[in-house]
Amino acid sequence: MTTVYTEESRALGVYARRGVTLVRGENAFVWDDRGNRYIDCVAGHGSANIGHANPRVAAAVATQALRFTACSNVFFNDARSAYLDLLLSVAPAPLERAFLCNSGAEAVEAAIKFARHTTGRVEVVSTYRAFHGRTLGALSTTHNPAYRENVGPLPSGVTFIPYNEPAALTAAVTDATAAVILEVVQGEGGVHPGTREFFAAVGRACREHGALLIVDEVQTGFGRTGRMFAFEHAGLEPDLVCLAKSMAGGLPMGAVVCSARIVATPGMHGTTFGGNPVCCAAAQATLEFILETGLVDAAAEKGEYLGGRLAAIASPRIREVRRLGLMVGIDLREKARPSIERLQNAGVLAMPAGPTVVRLLPPLTIGYAELDRVAAALEQVLTT
Numbered sequence: 001m002t003t004v005y006t007e008e009s010r011a012l013g014v015y016a017r018r019g020v021t022l023v024r025g026e027n028a029f030v031w032d033d034r035g036n037r038y039i040d041c042v043a044g045h046g047s048a049n050i051g052h053a054n055p056r057v058a059a060a061v062a063t064q065a066l067r068f069t070a071c072s073n074v075f076f077n078d079a080r081s082a083y084l085d086l087l088l089s090v091a092p093a094p095l096e097r098a099f100l101c102n103s104g105a106e107a108v109e110a111a112i113k114f115a116r117h118t119t120g121r122v123e124v125v126s127t128y129r130a131f132h133g134r135t136l137g138a139l140s141t142t143h144n145p146a147y148r149e150n151v152g153p154l155p156s157g158v159t160f161i162p163y164n165e166p167a168a169l170t171a172a173v174t175d176a177t178a179a180v181i182l183e184v185v186q187g188e189g190g191v192h193p194g195t196r197e198f199f200a201a202v203g204r205a206c207r208e209h210g211a212l213l214i215v216d217e218v219q220t221g222f223g224r225t226g227r228m229f230a231f232e233h234a235g236l237e238p239d240l241v242c243l244a245k246s247m248a249g250g251l252p253m254g255a256v257v258c259s260a261r262i263v264a265t266p267g268m269h270g271t272t273f274g275g276n277p278v279c280c281a282a283a284q285a286t287l288e289f290i291l292e293t294g295l296v297d298a299a300a301e302k303g304e305y306l307g308g309r310l311a312a313i314a315s316p317r318i319r320e321v322r323r324l325g326l327m328v329g330i331d332l333r334e335k336a337r338p339s340i341e342r343l344q345n346a347g348v349l350a351m352p353a354g355p356t357v358v359r360l361l362p363p364l365t366i367g368y369a370e371l372d373r374v375a376a377a378l379e380q381v382l383t384t
């Protein structure tokens with residue numbers, strides 16, 4: 001029998017649980033408490049790009065934890081400085097400074113505050129199907145009504161426009177717009193990649209009206225889409241980039257990386273745990289691992305390979321497969337949850353993105369043999 005420990009009765013019921021207790025992970029595999037092994041395409045909700053229990057991250061965490069674990073941001077810190085140097089070395093110009101925090105929603109909150117503070121404007125333009133997090137400020141830019149019910153009022157000043165509609169975007173951005181916020185591939189909203197035309201209109205409108213561009217790379221950052229950051233596919237020049245998830249090998253960490261346009265003053269924002277030395281050491285080891293193993297290019301190649309395997313599945317139940325790198329959405333002509341359950345029983349963990357999309361976010365370190373097994377399991381589930 002599966003042990004659910006005390007979580008089922010003790011943890012507040014905000015999650016739809018999957019009935020499995022995971023106890024161990026190694027690279028792209030996880031094991032439950034009964035010894036069953038799964039190929040993990042949930043990967044901590046996209047936070048395990050470099051695989052579970054990566055030895056390099058484990059060593060960095062252990063070393064730093066024995067050295068120094070809590071350092072206020074009013075003091076400089078060697079681990080934090082080293083990480084900022086490395087992070088900014090992979091951030092394209094004109095990104096040149098970063099604010100470190102602890103999660104994706106916090107990064108979005110901070111980016112909105114920085115944008116309003118810098119421009120002296122209030123209005124923010126976001127998109128339908130966008131997901132930017134669940135704290136009140138981030139939620140004000142997140143579209144799905146199910147997440148917004150009964151928790152308002154949310155901060156005002158946010159307008160939503162349809163994603164991938166350049167004319168709607170152009171009409172919505174004015175001289176009162178502080179920022180446009182968008183994902184390069186909408187993740188939770190169903191794995192919808194943006195178009196070149198849409199991004200060109202975003203760049204034009206922001207330039208014309210002096211609005212800032214916030215790109216939310218919380219899910220797409222650190223190689224997921226086959227580039228270090230997804231906006232590099234898109235020809236965008238963001239002023240603020242939100243990062244989290246895979247930043248620190250699975251440990252909680254987020255960041256806003258900013259251009260020189262962003263004005264910040266002491267006391268206008270801050271966090272106790274942001275830039276924590278242990279998380280910085282983990283993030284340093286993570287990014288070094290990504291760079292030294294060529295993981296970004298590998299993600300592009302593996303994504304191509306998996307895309308080919310998925311395209312070969314002949315099932316009338318598949319409406320469309322959408323993908324950028326190893327960010328994959330299989331849009332079904334039916335509810336996704338039953339297929340996700342059957343995949344789990346077949347040893348593959350996947351997650352939904354909206355009601356009809358089966359989403360795969362495997363570790364970028366996953367092997368080709370495992371990609372074959374994921375494709376085979378999907379074929380079996382979607383053709384029987």
Ligand SMILES: Cc1ncc(COP(=O)(O)O)c(C=O)c1O
Pocket residue numbers: 045103104105106108131132133134183187188216217218219244245
């Ligand atoms: C694009 C995007 N932004 C923000 C968030 C929120 O991140 P977190 O859950 O770390 O607060 C998510 C989480 O899925 C996300 O996908």
